[in-house]
Amino acid sequence: MKVRIWGARGSVPAPGPEMNRYGGNTSCVEVTLAGGERLILDAGTGIRTLGFSLPPDMPRINILLTHLHLDHIQGLMFFPPCFRAESDIRIFGPSSPEASLESRIARYISAPLSPVEVRELPCDVSFLDAPASEWQIGGATIRAEAVTHRGPTLGYRITDGDTTLCYIPDHEPGLGADLAALSEEWISGYNLARDADLLIHDCQYTDEEYPGHEGWGHSPITEAITFARRVGARRTLLFHHDPLHTDGFLDDLHRTARRAWQGLGGDPEQIGIAAERAELTVGATAAETPARPRIAV
Amino acid sequence: MSGPQKPLELILARNLLTSVTTPAFLVAKDGTLLFYNEGAGALIGRPFEDTGQLDLQEWTRRFGPFDENEEPLSFDELPLTKALREGRPAHDEFSVRSADGEMHRIAASAMPIVGAATGASGVMVIFWPVDEQVAREVTTGRHEVTR
Ligand SMILES: [Zn+2]
Numbered sequence: 001m002k003v004r005i006w007g008a009r010g011s012v013p014a015p016g017p018e019m020n021r022y023g024g025n026t027s028c029v030e031v032t033l034a035g036g037e038r039l040i041l042d043a044g045t046g047i048r049t050l051g052f053s054l055p056p057d058m059p060r061i062n063i064l065l066t067h068l069h070l071d072h073i074q075g076l077m078f079f080p081p082c083f084r085a086e087s088d089i090r091i092f093g094p095s096s097p098e099a100s101l102e103s104r105i106a107r108y109i110s111a112p113l114s115p116v117e118v119r120e121l122p123c124d125v126s127f128l129d130a131p132a133s134e135w136q137i138g139g140a141t142i143r144a145e146a147v148t149h150r151g152p153t154l155g156y157r158i159t160d161g162d163t164t165l166c167y168i169p170d171h172e173p174g175l176g177a178d179l180a181a182l183s184e185e186w187i188s189g190y191n192l193a194r195d196a197d198l199l200i201h202d203c204q205y206t207d208e209e210y211p212g213h214e215g216w217g218h219s220p221i222t223e224a225i226t227f228a229r230r231v232g233a234r235r236t237l238l239f240h241h242d243p244l245h246t247d248g249f250l251d252d253l254h255r256t257a258r259r260a261w262q263g264l265g266g267d268p269e270q271i272g273i274a275a276e277r278a279e280l281t282v283g284a285t286a287a288e289t290p291a292r293p294r295i296a297v
Numbered sequence: 298m299s300g301p302q303k304p305l306e307l308i309l310a311r312n313l314l315t316s317v318t319t320p321a322f323l324v325a326k327d328g329t330l331l332f333y334n335e336g337a338g339a340l341i342g343r344p345f346e347d348t349g350q351l352d353l354q355e356w357t358r359r360f361g362p363f364d365e366n367e368e369p370l371s372f373d374e375l376p377l378t379k380a381l382r383e384g385r386p387a388h389d390e391f392s393v394r395s396a397d398g399e400m401h402r403i404a405a406s407a408m409p410i411v412g413a414a415t416g417a418s419g420v421m422v423i424f425w426p427v428d429e430q431v432a433r434e435v436t437t438g439r440h441e442v443t444r
């Protein structure tokens with residue numbers, strides 16, 4: 001399985017010379033399965049550039065949305081395949097008793113916020129509630145479950161052969177809970193992330209910033225690392241960078257997270273930080289995959 | 298859902314109950330007592346950490362509830378059972394026994410918890426002592442827990 005980051009920023013795009021290395025585009029991750037099929041996780045502004053890299057004859061494009069906050073859908077309207085008649089696009093997202101996925105997304109892709117309406121898109125696009133039970137896309141088994149954030153939000157678990165990726169970009173599992181002490185059954189996202197070969201997880205704040213942002217739906221370093229430890233993630237990629245965090249600041253945040261992981265008995269090499277355009281190979285065949293941390297929970 | 302994790306709505310309900318002093322229980326749809334908070338622990342005289350999850354028979358045997366004559370109430374008559382069975386809030390007054398054997402008269406309101414993906418997954422039962430003095434002590438955290 002190959003994973004490519006097209007946007008790692010949270011909340012709002014943050015372009016600028018001091019953001020060059022980690023990038024300013026919001027959440028978008030491309031996953032290439034062992035059989036060659038591709039999945040797109042979220043449609044933040046990063047999906048625009050991803051769209052230019054896709055072959056024009058790609059048979060079907062599957063986009064898995066975690067939720068409909070703007071930083072996860074803003075790029076949809078600028079995704080080049082949407083404007084090609086031959087494109088076949090399937091968009092999965094959280095269900096709602098209030099309105100269909102299509103009509104909720106159409107609140108953004110409609111006047112006055114947008115110059116085009118969903119019905120005017122020339123492509124063949126379908127909007128589907130993420131099924132409550134596992135389903136298949138290509139060779140992969142997909143599982144979506146609700147996680148702690150503000151508003152209905154999914155995380156995804158994607159298993160391709162014996163390789164598992166977990167993607168929970170917006171997550172505050174430690175809200176009102178002691179993650180280090182709770183039993184597994186009471187940890188949001190546990191089923192999705194347990195024993196994942198790669199966990200892509202929210203780490204929007206430092207521990208010092210967090211008290212002013214408690215309940216905003218995002219994790220500080222300690223909670224992200226503790227969550228990774230509790231679920232037994234083999235590698236973790238810190239994601240959803242705060243728009244205020246410059247390259248230098250994120251370098252420091254990464255060092256702090258590695259030290260925290262090491263403090264729990266893990267190998268610091270297992271803690272990465274997402275940077276735009278970075279590509280990772282995930283799974284048992286990935287030579288660089290380190291051994292599982294030996295951590296007593 | 299497969300795997301050991303509880304549905305998100307129960308996790309969030311527990312997190313909420315942990316953060317408030319209002320005494321409350323969280324009960325699974327099969328009647329298992331999943332959690333009670335410090336306020337409830339103060340009232341029944343034993344913190345949750347000492348009891349852990351209890352099945353229906355065990356927790357009703359230990360804590361009640363009981364009617365005015367201290368006879369055990371039928372499970373079918375409890376607000377939580379009505380909330381589970383009928384999918385609507387329910388309210389009643391009855392007695393519970395604290396760990397030291399003392400009976401407390403309480404009022405209880407049960408609210409069904411229905412998840413978007415999982416349907417009815419449990420009930421949150423909020424309760425408070427009918428005795429005003431005890432109620433004040435419990436909600437201000439001054440009611441002693443007997444270990
Ligand atoms: Zn976000």
Ligand SMILES: [Zn+2]
Nearest residue numbers: 067069149170
């Ligand atoms: Zn969000």
